[in-house]
Amino acid sequence: MNDKEESTRSRKIVWTGLTLVFIAALVFLLGFTHLLSDTVAPWIGLLPKDPHKAALVIMQQAPVIDGHIDLPILIREAYANNVTAVDLEALMPRHVDIPRLRKGHVGGFFWSAYVGCAKREEEGDDFTDATWIVRDTLEQIDVARELIAKYPDTFQLATTSDEVQSAIYGGKIASLIGIEGAHQLGNSIGVLRQYYALGVRYVTLTHICHNAFADSCGYLPGIIPLHHGLSAFGRRLINEMNRLGVLVDLSHTSDETASQAIRLSKAPVIWSHSSARAVHDVPRNVPDNVLELIGKGEGQNDAVVMVNFAPQFVADEGKANIQAVADHVEHIAKVAGKDHVGIGSDYDGISSTPDGLEDVSTYPALIAELISRGWNKYDIAGLTGSNLLRVMKGAEKVAKDLQAAGTLPVYDLYHKRPDLPYREL
Numbered sequence: 472m473n474d475k476e477e478s479t480r481s482r483k484i485v486w487t488g489l490t491l492v493f494i495a496a497l498v499f500l501l502g503f504t505h506l507l508s509d510t511v512a513p514w515i516g517l518l519p520k521d522p523h524k525a526a527l528v529i530m531q532q533a534p535v536i537d538g539h540i541d542l543p544i545l546i547r548e549a550y551a552n553n554v555t556a557v558d559l560e561a562l563m564p565r566h567v568d569i570p571r572l573r574k575g576h577v578g579g580f581f582w583s584a585y586v587g588c589a590k591r592e593e594e595g596d597d598f599t600d601a602t603w604i605v606r607d608t609l610e611q612i613d614v615a616r617e618l619i620a621k622y623p624d625t626f627q628l629a630t631t632s633d634e635v636q637s638a639i640y641g642g643k644i645a646s647l648i649g650i651e652g653a654h655q656l657g658n659s660i661g662v663l664r665q666y667y668a669l670g671v672r673y674v675t676l677t678h679i680c681h682n683a684f685a686d687s688c689g690y691l692p693g694i695i696p697l698h699h700g701l702s703a704f705g706r707r708l709i710n711e712m713n714r715l716g717v718l719v720d721l722s723h724t725s726d727e728t729a730s731q732a733i734r735l736s737k738a739p740v741i742w743s744h745s746s747a748r749a750v751h752d753v754p755r756n757v758p759d760n761v762l763e764l765i766g767k768g769e770g771q772n773d774a775v776v777m778v779n780f781a782p783q784f785v786a787d788e789g790k791a792n793i794q795a796v797a798d799h800v801e802h803i804a805k806v807a808g809k810d811h812v813g814i815g816s817d818y819d820g821i822s823s824t825p826d827g828l829e830d831v832s833t834y835p836a837l838i839a840e841l842i843s844r845g846w847n848k849y850d851i852a853g854l855t856g857s858n859l860l861r862v863m864k865g866a867e868k869v870a871k872d873l874q875a876a877g878t879l880p881v882y883d884l885y886h887k888r889p890d891l892p893y894r895e896l
């Protein structure tokens with residue numbers, strides 16, 4: 472084509488563009504935005520009126536970053552850790568596979584490297600006997616990392632907030648790793664540092680058992696406190712987590728542990744998968760007096776509470792559904808603020824699911840419910856991921872500052888360990 476044709480063509484393109492902008496502006500100025508079809512609306516920065524379509528538009532920019540997905544334990548239990556046998560591109564048992572992650576607009580999640588509590592008689596009174604737990608945790612981390620590596624077009628390992636964002640910009644699912652209970656540390660802060668080196672970025676202080684560091688809320692009501700919150704060693708653990716940049720996760724902890732940890736931690740904290748006790752009264756949910764410790768004021772700390780979908784934590788039997796989960800989100804938003812709520816479904820770790828939230832493909836249904844309750848796109852973006860990213864950035868800054876100030880690593884040992892006494896040589 473010659474220069475003249477080229478310039479005529481460019482003029483046509485520009486003219487068409489200007490005409491479209493003019494029409495859009497006219498519609499907008501005359502207040503006829505309600506006449507715009509849901510297909511045209513996003514072109515001029517408006518959301519479709521249909522909350523489900525609006526949810527999908529928002530989630531293209533603000534995909535879900537889930538605080539707790541239990542895929543690795545499913546691989547352990549159903550595949551004996553044989554990653555070759557796992558096909559995440561096909562329909563997987565339970566709630567998570569690649570097609571459903573994509574359909575659900577998932578931008579990232581914490582892969583939970585979970586190993587359960589030992590029985591009381593197996594671990595002994597001092598928690599020192601269940602030595603296989605560290606081995607099994609390493610295997611869980613291995614399964615997560617091997618699966619992430621097996622699907623490089625889908626998953627990208629992420630260890631910082633910047634890496635989460637660049638994975639999402641690249642169209643990948645940012646893959647973070649967390650461990651679910653400080654019992655998985657084998658009572659050792661040195662083990663924490665090595666998990667960090669393998670990519671672990673949160674440690675839940677307890678699972679359903681007490682451990683050498685902190686008290687758990689148990690599962691059913693009535694667990695008897697052991698330390699009344701954090702032990703002295705648990706406080707040292709939090710010091711080291713702050714120095715490294717490992718998020719303190721307060722899901723599963725007792726109320727005493729949670730309120731002590733949120734005050735002690737220099738870095739913002741998370742609840743990777745917990746809902747609101749005022750909405751449904753079970754120990755695993757966060758009570759209002761703890762939610763009130765979240766914020767910028769005196770004696771408060773930044774945090775994000777990522778709502779758990781487990782039906783038994785959401786509502787009375789048979790009543791867990793999208794609306795009930797949205798009630799938890801809104802309650803946490805009401806007490807702590809919309810900047811402090813997130814999503815931590817616990818998919819693959821729960822045996823049943825709320826009606827309408829059957830698997831990772833269904834997050835848009837929850838977002839649509841919140842849009843229909845008046846949540847705007849900024850509120851939604853906070854909920855789906857940016858609240859978590861702010862908390863991660865806060866923890867990264869604390870770690871950087873502590874390291875820059877020359878804070879020494881914590882070498883304290885668990886005082887009940889029989890194998891490492893000081894000795895004159």
Ligand SMILES: *[C@@H]1O[C@H](CO)[C@@H](O)[C@H](O)[C@H]1NC(C)=O
Nearest residue numbers: 550551552553554555556557
């Ligand atoms: C792992 O799974 C693959 C595919 O099903 C199978 O060929 C292989 O023998 C399995 N490996 C082990 C060690 O079981």
Ligand SMILES: [Zn+2]
Nearest residue numbers: 651722723744
């Ligand atoms: Zn859990």
